[in-house]
Amino acid sequence: MLETSVGQGIATLTLNSPSDRNALSRAMRSRLREGLAAALDDPSVRVVVLDHTGRVFCSGMDLNEAGGAAADDQGVRELPELLQTVWSAPKPVVAAVRGPARAGGVGLLAACDVVVAASSATFAFSEVRIGARTPSGR
Numbered sequence: 386m387l388e389t390s391v392g393q394g395i396a397t398l399t400l401n402s403p404s405d406r407n408a409l410s411r412a413m414r415s416r417l418r419e420g421l422a423a424a425l426d427d428p429s430v431r432v433v434v435l436d437h438t439g440r441v442f443c444s445g446m447d448l449n450e451a452g453g454a455a456a457d458d459q460g461v462r463e464l465p466e467l468l469q470t471v472w473s474a475p476k477p478v479v480a481a482v483r484g485p486a487r488a489g490g491v492g493l494l495a496a497c498d499v500v501v502a503a504s505s506a507t508f509a510f511s512e513v514r515i516g517a518r519t520p521s522g523r
Contacts, residue, residue, distance in 0.1 A: 387416035388438075389423070394431040396424035403439025409489045410447035414463050421470050435480040435497065442482045443490025445511065464489055471496035482506040 388399040398420045400407035407413070424433045437443065446464070471478050471493065480494050483503040491508050494500045 386412055387420055389420050391424070391427065391430060394429060395434055396420075396427065396430040396432070397434045397436055398424065400435070400437040400443060401439075403441070405447060405449070406441040406444035406485075407437050407439060407490070408444045408447035408449075409464065409467075409493075410450055411463075413447070414467055418463075418467060418470065421467075421474070425474055425476060431476060433474065433476055433478045435478065435493070437482070437484070439484070441484045441490075442480075442486040442506065443493060444485070445488025445490050445492075464492070468492055468496040474498075485509070487511050 386400075386402045388397075388401045390397045390399075398417065400413065402408065402410070402413060409417075421433065424430050477498045478496070479499045479501065480497045481501050482494065483505055485507045486494055487509055488511050491510060494508070
């Protein structure tokens with residue numbers, strides 16, 4: 386689900402769940418938190434790279450886990466914490482994007498210091514298309 390490697394001062398965290406378009410499932414969020422913590426705590430690491438396998442960088446929250454809702458309760462709390470970890474990391478976080486990033490995947494990229502995107506990368510917030518509403522119904 387998340388492959389990690391460290392070498393020459395670079396910690397690479399690779400989203401490796403192409404069957405669900407590298408969705409931010411509970412397991413993926415957990416492994417990302419763990420991988421980031423380990424990379425940031427490792428004194429040999431000078432930079433963290435977020436990479437991906439498959440055609441899609443990240444499709445956002447795993448809607449199958451949420452039963453089709455925009456996000457499960459746990460994810461609503463966890464995703465901002467994950468983004469804050471990336472945003473406030475004391476080491477540069479660089480994303481390598483070679484495919485679509487959607488919703489929470491775009492949020493993950495926005496929290497990075499640098500995003501290197503191939504011409505095949507696209508970015509969108511699918512919530513606009515599906516009519517997701519705020520808890521107040523607006």
